[in-house]
Amino acid sequence: MHVLGVAGPSDAGKTTLVERVCERLAERGRVATIKHCTHAPDVDTEGKDTARHRAAGAAVSYGLADDAWFATGEDRGLDETLDELARSYDYAVVEGYSGARIPTVALGGRDHAGRRLAAGETASDVDAAALVEALHDCEPYETLGSLVARVKASSDSDRAGAIATFTGRVRERDDHDDTPTEYLEFEKYEGVAEEKLATIRDDLCARDGVFEVALHHRTGVVEAGEDIVFVAVLAGHRREAFRAVEDGIDRLKDEVPLFKKEVTVEDAVWAHER
Numbered sequence: 001m002h003v004l005g006v007a008g009p010s011d012a013g014k015t016t017l018v019e020r021v022c023e024r025l026a027e028r029g030r031v032a033t034i035k036h037c038t039h040a041p042d043v044d045t046e047g048k049d050t051a052r053h054r055a056a057g058a059a060v061s062y063g064l065a066d067d068a069w070f071a072t073g074e075d076r077g078l079d080e081t082l083d084e085l086a087r088s089y090d091y092a093v094v095e096g097y098s099g100a101r102i103p104t105v106a107l108g109g110r111d112h113a114g115r116r117l118a119a120g121e122t123a124s125d126v127d128a129a130a131l132v133e134a135l136h137d138c139e140p141y142e143t144l145g146s147l148v149a150r151v152k153a154s155s156d157s158d159r160a161g162a163i164a165t166f167t168g169r170v171r172e173r174d175d176h177d178d179t180p181t182e183y184l185e186f187e188k189y190e191g192v193a194e195e196k197l198a199t200i201r202d203d204l205c206a207r208d209g210v211f212e213v214a215l216h217h218r219t220g221v222v223e224a225g226e227d228i229v230f231v232a233v234l235a236g237h238r239r240e241a242f243r244a245v246e247d248g249i250d251r252l253k254d255e256v257p258l259f260k261k262e263v264t265v266e267d268a269v270w271a272h273e274r
Contacts, residue, residue: 001086003141004131005114007098008107013123014095017105020128021093029090034081036096086146091135101221103138105131139219144230147214151234156211160234164241166249168229170222179264183223189257193217196256204233204248209240215248217258 004021006014018033025031050061050072060073078097085092094102104114105126117134120126144167151163172180197215204213212234222228231248235241261270 001082001089001092001141001146002135002138003082003092003094003102004117004135005094005097005100005102005104005112006107007096007104007110007112009110012107012110012121014107017107017123017126017128018093018095020123021131024128024132025091025093030088031091031093032085032089034078034085034092034094034097036094082141083143083145086141086143087149092141102141103135142216142218142230144227144232147216147230147232150214151212151232154212154234157234159236160211162233162235162238162241164233164235164238164245166229166231166245167227168249169227170224172224179266181224182263182265183221184228185221185261185263186217186219186228187259188217188219189259193256193258197252200248200251200255203251204244207240207244209236210244211235213244213248215252217252217256219258 006017006021008014022031022033050063053061054072054074059075060071062071063069078094078100082092082094094100098104098106098110098112100112100114102114103117104112105118105120106112106116107119107123107126108121109119115138117138118126118131144165148163148165154160170181170184197217201213201215204210210233214232215230217229218227229249229252231245231252233241233244233248235244259270261268
């Protein structure tokens with residue numbers, strides 16, 4: 001799933017730009033939008049039953065109709081929302097989260113944490129077509145769930161009896177007395193990294209009993225405790241699935257040109273991932 005952020009002041013036309021971008025993205029795939037709200041949305045106008053459900057102790061409440069649905073709840077963050085959407089959607093357009101590390105178009109001079117794809121004083125200053133093309137040059141937002149959904153969609157899924165996965169994460173320390181790692185930063189050899197990943201996937205899929213493989217390694221800043229790399233394998237039986245997962249992550253670390261910087265509370269050191 002590709003994620004685009006739209007940041008800017010309230011009078012810069014953020015929603016107008018979201019509309020223009022969504023129209024173009026909808027021609028290519030399924031689109032979800034997320035808006036940062038400063039107050040609870042006005043929903044369920046017919047009796048506000050879901051508000052009563054929440055008052056009675058429900059953490060989340062859904063309203064379902066024949067042609068639409070909505071949900072309200074507590075303690076919902078951007079990251080977990082994107083993780084859920086990544087399983088089913090091709091694009092997510094995020095309005096109002098300037099602090100998120102996602103590709104962003106900045107309006108009205110707004111500061112933001114993610115990679116800047118475009119900027120302008122108002123929405124009318126941004127070329128939506130060029131913005132969409134720039135978005136496709138960015139790393140997609142992947143999770144273990146999105147990779148599992150991808151392998152499950154295989155045309156051979158009716159013959160599969162196993163899905164095996166691997167998730168690598170940023171380890172804060174090896175021992176209790178170690179200096180804690182704050183984050184890792186990854187860079188990849190553009191073009192070559194993608195080719196190597198494709199070769200590994202094709203080799204694993206060529207094995208007897210292996211039907212689909214998906215691999216992804218994040219780049220940029222990955223903080224302590226966050227996930228870095230995912231491997232998912234759809235296979236006929238567990239043995240083929242386990243072996244393919246182990247070989248997949250080993251080959252990814254050995255063959256894919258990635259460069260890693262480890263940042264601790266005391267130091268920062270670059271090291272080759274190969």
